[in-house]
Amino acid sequence: MTYVARRPDWSADAVETRLAVPDMHCAGCISKIERLLPLQPGVHAARVNFSAKTVIVSHAADLAEPDLLRAFDAIGFEAQPLHSAAAHERSQALRKLIRALAVAAFAAMNVMLLSVSVWSGADGSARKLFHWISALIAIPAVAYAGQPFFRSAFKALRAGSTNMDVPISIGVILATSMSLYETIIGGRHAWFDGALMLLTFLLAGRVLDEMMRARAASGAEALVRRTAPGAMRLAEDGASQWVAADALAVGDRVLVAAGERLAADGVIEQGSSRFDLSLLTGESAPVTLRAGDRATAGTLNLDGPVTLRVTAVGEGRAIAEIARLMESAGQAKSRYVRLADKCSRLYAPVVHLLAAITFAAWIIAGASWHQSLLVAIAVLIITCPCALGLAVPVAQVVVCGAMMRAGLLVKDGSALERLAQADQALFDKTGTLTLGRPRAFGVEALDEEERSIARALAMTSRHPLAVALRQALGGEHVGPAVLTDVEDIPGEGVRALWHGQAVAMGKPAPQDLSDQAGASNDPTMAVALELGNGRRHIIHFADALRPDAARALADLCALGLPPAIMSGDREEAVQLLAGQLGVPAEGGMRPANKLARLQALAEAGHKPLMVGDGLNDGPALAAAHVSMAPGSASDVGQQAADIVFLGDSLSGIPKSVRASRATMRIVRQNIGLAIGYNALAVPLAIAGYVTPLIAAVAMSSSSLIVVANSLRLRWAVK
């Protein structure tokens, strides 16, 4: 049996893609994906990483991302594309730390064994031997495992500041060199065990901290950029050629096919089509653009091919303006100081001062410089922040693991601290409160034969309504009918023959919609199905509310975060939804308006939580005190958000708020415990009563208490 992540011999043209699959939750899912996915066309093999909820798929080079997602869809899983480079870097950093931890722990255990013998009375030449063996183990181990601290401390000192790593480095280096000196002169005490144990506990804290970041990175931070990578450029002689987005110039003519995203801003020269602007404006219904209209990069062409004259590329695009807004908004937030940093900023000078005063006091009291230095080192070691270093990361890692299991990806620890302080919740509408994708209504009226024809028709088109119809019909166990002479008419729909009868799916005529009382008469959100023998059905679509939306908003209210809606969509559409949910709302907001609103709230002393998904929410997400985005959000939305929730349900938002508050409670307790321990141990150390045994016991027990307290958070996500 092999459990190693062994790579089979995949053929040379194979490409590997990492995808996030949040729905995996049991062994059955693993085996289903690994067995069934290779049966899909173009897929060679799949390997599940259950902890990160990702799948590495090896597939033929010509298999594009949408095809891959469709392959997952075919076996019943929803996959989301991931970009793996950043996550890989993170896991390298994590591995380095784990290696350092392993060395430190190994050395600490062995040295401790020898030290215990010394404490229990080994004397004379035996003690000398033990100390020398300890030195042989400890010095290389400290040199290797201490590097993360030494480097960071050196960097801080060179920049003229101190951080928590400075007292750690000084303490470890002083203790090690003092111990070596004691060993050489054959003294009673050596401190190798203390120095190593300190490193072990602190490295454990660092590993946990890094683990949390790496986990988040693998899930959320690095989702692919979904703006078009390039466009089909038309030369003067009519020939067309695919060029990358940054090779486009103002004045170029490009052909945009149906289902393609625009790579540059431009004016439509030829053709007309409906465009999905929701990524940019939050408007959920498609907008028809004709020759002479402006189209912006990042929007999706839905119906037919159009020719575009490029008017802006690169930094000049409307989309780049949003990126700039986002960046400047994000900078303000990055100044947030984490609780652990606040503690360490106070901590470092206090510890140094304490050790220096102790040294001076003992000298003044008439002790030898040797003894005074020993006591000062004891103070440095015993106050060293191993419990403090563990207090925050352990709690955060435990809670992030629990949140991850509930489908909530936290990007960094400060997000939890900020979420615990939030006092207001602002929601985007399209894609956040609603699913952001149309859902079909009225499919039940079709009989089995009609369903199979409808499914076959829907499968021929990439139009969003066709995809929605396919999803609505997919749940039934009806295979698609066999169609012939399929003809796709851009802007109109699909026509085909079924057993010699003409069948079609397309735009409904205006009279079709006016017939139906009560139903929405928006022609862009309905399709007409002609199913032979004069059978006609109109299927309506609507952007449905996310499940649990009303409950989640009520929960947030109860938690002291009154919700409000802030949307770029049309005022009427927003008010309709706001009325249903009973929350205040404002529509028609541009990205800059949302940003201004958040900045005004921040100036008024509020700490708003922003929940949004689109490109248009990017600046607002970056500016808000804390932000969340659904897993279906645009990459910009996910980059800007602090927490990403997977799946359709909104119940993750109140869950996150509760979990973050529980975390802060535990973190405060942990810091209290760590400080309490220091308050007890420091006077003993200053008085010179601390033997290595007492230091070792006190240090490890305080760290273990902090870890045990943090483990209570495993059950905090409810």
Place this chain on the structure above:
Amino acid sequence: MNGLIFLIPVALLLGLTGLVAFMWSLRNGQFDDPDGAAMRILIEDQDKPAS
């Protein structure tokens, strides 16, 4: 004292073996997916003997 000369290297060697084994398994990705490894033992007929 004679016993010590024999036992201490043995203890250190055993510890070192553990450390090397850990480093080896870390490099081979044994810790990449701990949750998945726990699940995989439940899957039948999936893992074939390495050939």
